[in-house]
Amino acid sequence: MSLTALPSSTVSAPGLVPGLAPRIPPYFLNTDHRQRCLAQLRSKSTGLEKYIYLSGLKERDPNLFYEVLLGNMLEIIPILYTPTVGDACSSYSHIWRRPEGLYVSIENKGHIKQILQTWPGGLASRIAVVTDGSRILGLGDLGANGLPISIGKLDLYIAGAGIKPTSTVPICLDLGTNTQKFLEDPLYIGVRRKRPGTTEMDAFMEEFMQAMRDVFPMLLVQFEDFSTDNAFRYLDLFRNQYRCFNDDIQGTGAVILSGFINAARLSSAASGKPLSEHRILFFGAGSAGIGVAKQLLSFFSLLGLSEEEAKSSIYTVDSKGLITADRKGLQEHKKFFARTDYQGPPLTNLTDIIGFVKPTALLGLSTIRGAFTEDVVKLMSSLNTRPIIFPLSNPVSLCEVDYSDAIKWTNGSVIFASGSPYKAMEFEGKVYEPGQGNNMYIFPGIGMGAILSKARHVTDAMVEQAAIALSSSLSQEEQSSELVYPRLARIRDISAQIALAVIRAAQKDDVDENTLFRNLGDNALLDYIKAKQWQPCATHNSNASNAPRL
Numbered sequence: 001m002s003l004t005a006l007p008s009s010t011v012s013a014p015g016l017v018p019g020l021a022p023r024i025p026p027y028f029l030n031t032d033h034r035q036r037c038l039a040q041l042r043s044k045s046t047g048l049e050k051y052i053y054l055s056g057l058k059e060r061d062p063n064l065f066y067e068v069l070l071g072n073m074l075e076i077i078p079i080l081y082t083p084t085v086g087d088a089c090s091s092y093s094h095i096w097r098r099p100e101g102l103y104v105s106i107e108n109k110g111h112i113k114q115i116l117q118t119w120p121g122g123l124a125s126r127i128a129v130v131t132d133g134s135r136i137l138g139l140g141d142l143g144a145n146g147l148p149i150s151i152g153k154l155d156l157y158i159a160g161a162g163i164k165p166t167s168t169v170p171i172c173l174d175l176g177t178n179t180q181k182f183l184e185d186p187l188y189i190g191v192r193r194k195r196p197g198t199t200e201m202d203a204f205m206e207e208f209m210q211a212m213r214d215v216f217p218m219l220l221v222q223f224e225d226f227s228t229d230n231a232f233r234y235l236d237l238f239r240n241q242y243r244c245f246n247d248d249i250q251g252t253g254a255v256i257l258s259g260f261i262n263a264a265r266l267s268s269a270a271s272g273k274p275l276s277e278h279r280i281l282f283f284g285a286g287s288a289g290i291g292v293a294k295q296l297l298s299f300f301s302l303l304g305l306s307e308e309e310a311k312s313s314i315y316t317v318d319s320k321g322l323i324t325a326d327r328k329g330l331q332e333h334k335k336f337f338a339r340t341d342y343q344g345p346p347l348t349n350l351t352d353i354i355g356f357v358k359p360t361a362l363l364g365l366s367t368i369r370g371a372f373t374e375d376v377v378k379l380m381s382s383l384n385t386r387p388i389i390f391p392l393s394n395p396v397s398l399c400e401v402d403y404s405d406a407i408k409w410t411n412g413s414v415i416f417a418s419g420s421p422y423k424a425m426e427f428e429g430k431v432y433e434p435g436q437g438n439n440m441y442i443f444p445g446i447g448m449g450a451i452l453s454k455a456r457h458v459t460d461a462m463v464e465q466a467a468i469a470l471s472s473s474l475s476q477e478e479q480s481s482e483l484v485y486p487r488l489a490r491i492r493d494i495s496a497q498i499a500l501a502v503i504r505a506a507q508k509d510d511v512d513e514n515t516l517f518r519n520l521g522d523n524a525l526l527d528y529i530k531a532k533q534w535q536p537c538a539t540h541n542s543n544a545s546n547a548p549r550l
């Protein structure tokens with residue numbers, strides 16, 4: 001319910017007789033405290049101040065916090081999540097006020113189980129977002145300052161899927177940092193050492209994952225913002241052993257597959273070219289770039305193409321240029337898409353690469369602000385009736401191209417989705433709405449589905465079906481407006497539909513420990529999922545027993 005849609009509120013407070021509860025102002029409950037909170041929030045002049053205010057509100061009154069969040073998602077999610085959560089992480093050692101998550105330190109090795117046992121949620125815990133702070137958004141190694149990313153993602157689980165706040169566990173692994181300025185900062189809150197080598201880190205991670213299962217047997221682990229090598233490494237090591245997935249690889253893969261399916265339809269409808277002729281150029285080949293590229297193979301396989309044919313439609317670029325198989329010392333994760341059809345001097349300039357590839361879609365996961373220059377965007381526009389341009393790097397300060405420029409340089413023909421939010425804009429008398437290609441649309445539904453079905457593992461089919469469910473979730477109005485993702489205000493409904501698809505895929509793969517849903521029809525299961533979604537109980541304006549605590 002939107003707060004602005006509420007009556008200006010004059011609900012009486014039976015039982016709260018002036019003078020009997022002297023610490024609450026006598027006519028406080030005749031006012032709408034949520035509106036007061038919003039006004040206080042809006043009075044803050046910077047994003048970081050707003051973040052700190054919201055964190056304080058959550059501490060004082062979690063129900064009220066989630067009520068305000070659910071009523072104002074478009075305004076508040078960009079504060080709790082990208083872009084402002086990036087500022088919160090960068091300065092977390094300086095804005096820290098109170099414990100709000102679990103730190104597991106490299107110094108706890110040998111005793112990790114005891115550390116986890118201190119978490120108050122205990123056996124009721126269902127979802128942990130775990131970061132080691134080594135690659136927070138595109139901001140690099142922030143060490144122990146990474147905790148707000150786990151907190152922000154879990155707020156999206158709560159707001160977006162209706163997971164109970166008490167079932168969530170935000171975790172930051174404090175393994176040191178290779179960022180010198182933090183090691184020298186007297187207020188830095190993490191252990192003052194460089195990050196461990198692979199052998200020491202692997203031993204820590206093995207102990208951590210085993211301890212997580214022992215202490216929280218029903219819990220799903222979401223790996224978040226690990227540096228690329230470790231992101232791939234721990235996903236491969238743990239995905240068949242534990243209930244876990246990697247959000248940057250699999251969540252981002254699924255959300256972009258979903259948006260791409262809708263974008264490709266729009267682009268092909270304009271050009272008249274078949275969907276199978278799309279060619280996709282990835283600018284950035286890290287955990288996110290390669291994760292998305294691998295997931296986009298499904299776009300072609302769903303059209304009936306072989307893996308080889310699908311692979312030949314995907315090109316990847318890193319800081320050294322177009323990735324080719326003959327390059328010496330190529331990292332393992334870059335080998336799969338390395339091209340064998342280019343011979344010649346390394347292609348390093350993006351416009352030259354576009355000239356060679358002639359892509360229909362350009363996806364940015366590079367952390368390089370402004371990399372999609374006017375020349376690049378105009379070249380894409382000259383090659384395509386409706387170019388697909390997705391600058392997906394976060395936060396917005398690292399986005400490859402701003403929405404206004406992309407619209408201007410393509411005369412409005414671009415099909416656009418960015419990782420961080422942009423506002424709708426008017427160009428030559430027409431209003432254009434950007435998409436937000438961010439894994440926040442998908443991980444709440446994947447998590448909800450995995451939790452409810454008690455999936456032993458998160459399988460590839462569960463991730464792919466989540467993407468297909470998201471791409472099919474657009475309303476008639478959203479389709480007519482040529483959106484590639486549904487509107488954020490509908491995220492709870494969307495997450496329920498994704499969860500349904502994830503549960504069905506878990507059943508097909510036989511990883512559902514909870515087999516009760518197997519005999520339930522889709523409508524009944526969807527109703528069940530929606531009924532399970534947690535709602536904040538009214539903290540205000542309903543009756544005196546729900547009044548803010550004294």
Ligand SMILES: NC(=O)C1=CN([C@@H]2O[C@H](COP(=O)(O)OP(=O)(O)OC[C@H]3O[C@@H](n4cnc5c(N)ncnc54)[C@H](O)[C@@H]3O)[C@@H](O)[C@H]2O)C=CC1
Nearest residue numbers: 137138228284285286287288318319366393394419438439
């Ligand atoms: N929209 C979304 O939902 C998501 C967005 N991301 C964003 O994707 C970005 C990348 O994340 P990761 O892949 O994990 O990081 P990463 O650091 O592993 O990858 C960055 C890639 O960009 C390449 N690169 C760097 N400079 C370049 C240049 N000048 N020219 C061409 N390529 C260049 C690097 O070689 C590397 O392959 C981050 O900004 C992150 O916030 C990540 C996950 C989800």
Ligand SMILES: CC(=O)C(=O)O
Nearest residue numbers: 137225248394438439
């Ligand atoms: C969105 C996200 O997960 C990232 O930028 O890392």
Ligand SMILES: [Mg+2]
Nearest residue numbers: 137224225248
């Ligand atoms: Mg991430």
